[in-house]
Amino acid sequence: MxxxxxxxxxxxxxxxxxxxxxxxxxxxxxxxxxxxxxxxxxxxxxxxxxxxxxxxxxxxxxxxxxxxxxxxxxxxxxxxxxxxxxxxxxxxxxxxxxxxxxxxxxxxxxxxxxxxxTEEHKAKWLKPLLDGEIRSCFAMTEPSVASSDATNIETRIERDGDEYVINGTKWWSSGAMDPRCKIAILMGKTDPDAQTHKQQSMILVPFDSPGVTVDRHLSVIGYDHAPHGHAEVTYKDVRVPVTNILLGEGRGFEIAQGRLGPGRIHHAMRSVGQAERALEMMCQRGMDRTAFGKRIADMGVTKHWIAESRCEIEQARLLVLHAAYMMDTVGNKVARKEIAMIKVVAANMVQRVVDRAMQVHGAQGVSQDTTLASAFANARTMRLVDGPDEVHRETIAKLELKQYRN
Structure with missing residues (x-):
């Protein structure tokens, strides 16, 4: 490698x-x-x-x-x-x-x-985060709009003198249930009349601000992911200083692109690691159990699953490393297609591999006695996290077709 x-x-x-x-x-x-x-x-x-x-x-x-x-x-x-x-x-x-x-x-x-x-932001929030003393959440997705198109976001960030007033509801704020969550980075609309991609801004919202209410936790195919968790959160007349805005009004999409590129590498490679462990468990279980007079690992279908899993893991790993290499050498913008590709490939790959491992484990595979059931729930969410597969496929096709357009 x-x-x-x-x-x-x-x-x-x-x-x-x-x-x-x-x-x-x-x-x-x-x-x-x-x-x-x-x-x-x-x-x-x-x-x-x-x-x-x-x-x-x-x-x-x-x-x-x-x-x-x-x-x-x-x-x-x-x-x-x-x-x-x-x-x-x-x-x-x-x-x-x-x-x-x-x-x-x-x-x-x-x-x-x-x-x-700013330096003030770093001293107040970055340092305790880097020290592991507090945790945070990212407030972007909303329940009332299709957030796969972030221009739909309706949460308002309106200036009132030396403060911004925030109103809206966010959900799937991962980490918001954690008692250590002290700060949210929230994306909302500051100017609905501006150019489409200049309407949104990101702002720092202390999680103990008056008007911030955690309405409920959201489970992932039955898993609550405690104590980290995912939450639906209401922001009602929440006031924060104007200095809490990141980079300035209308820069939300710019920040999002800078944030999501490396994050997709991280998600994809964690998926590769999860798939590797699932494959190990599949092989071990196949060697340990017998059915109909032979080891499960010696059955043709199991061998095919093992082979398919090994091929798919290696393909995904190489593609992710290639995308990371391009980001390091030519930058995130040039590597845009590769970043979209790994988002689709790694998420689907890990779901298939974990599913096969569950099948080899039989009933135990869907129980709490192994990590496979929770891994499957997590793998399924990867096809939605940071944008659904369909959005990334559109991006890939658009960039691929670009060379054929006059």
Whole structure:
């Protein structure tokens, strides 16, 4: 893999250290984590996670997502390609990212504040986020409009003297249920009469502001994803200082594009890691169980599923690494088609692989006794996160056809 996409010695060392950390600490903690979530009232922080975070900090595998190294905001100095290889490893476990402060949506929010926030924003919000003291959410999707077209967004951000007043309802604000969620980056409309892509802005909203109400949590095919969770949130006459606007009025789409490119690499490579673990489980289960006088792994259909899964994982990984390489070398704008392609390919691939693993596990595969059922629910959401497959396919086709138009 690295012959085609070479990574630095620094990245290789981090990768080896991360692999060992996962074996020593993350996988053994999975059952403890979910047991503590059940026993602690679900929307409480499991003690085991704070222990893992402390170990993550000590290991030096902290804030690996941040490529920058500016002043007090220290990043790992990794390229998109290099960090992508680490995302694959963390993606093997549903709790694999938070111990290193590399969880969505916090990573995207931290990048956004780093790139577009003022020094005051960074001191107040970025520093505690980077230190893992608080968490955040991203408020973009709305229940009353088709948010796959972000120009539909109706939440209003209206200026009133030295303040902005925010009114609207958001949902699928991942992380909003977490008791540590202290800040939201909200996208809303500041000027409905402006050019279509200049109507929207992004603004920082402290989550304890008067008028911010968490209406309900939203489950994902029955899973509540506690204590992180996803929420429907109402913003009613919420007032924040005008200084909380990011980059200026009408710059929301510009910020969104800067935020989503790297995030799609992260999501896609985590999907590759999730698929790898599902394939391992499929093979192990096939070797351990017999039916009709032979091992399940020796049955023709199982061998075909294993082969198809291996082919699809390798194809997806190479495509994602290629997209990351292009982002690093020619920029996100030039790599737009490749970024859209990985969003479609990785999400569909992981759903197929996990589904096959569930089938080989039989009834156990749909139970709480393995990670497969929750992995399947998560995999299905990947076809919607950051825009549905259909939007990205339209983008791919449009860019492909561009060369044939006069």
């Amino acid at each position: 690295y012959d085609h996409f070479p990574i630095s010695d620094h990245a290789k060392k981090m990768r080896e250290k991360l692999l060992q950390f996962m074996e020593d600490h993350i996988y053994p903690a999975e059952k403890i984590y979910y047991q503590q979530v059940e026993e602690g009232g679900r929307w409480c922080v499991p003690p085991i996670m704070e222990e893992l975070k402390a170990k993550g900090k000590e290991s030096g595998l902290w804030n690996m997502f941040l490529p920058h190294d500016a002043g007090e905001y220290k990043g790992a100095g990794l390229t998109n390609l290099e960090y992508g290889t680490l995302c694959e490893i963390m993606g093997r476990s549903s709790i694999g990212s938070e111990p290193f402060n590399c969880s969505a949506p916090d990573t995207g929010n931290m990048e956004t504040i780093f790139m577009y926030g």
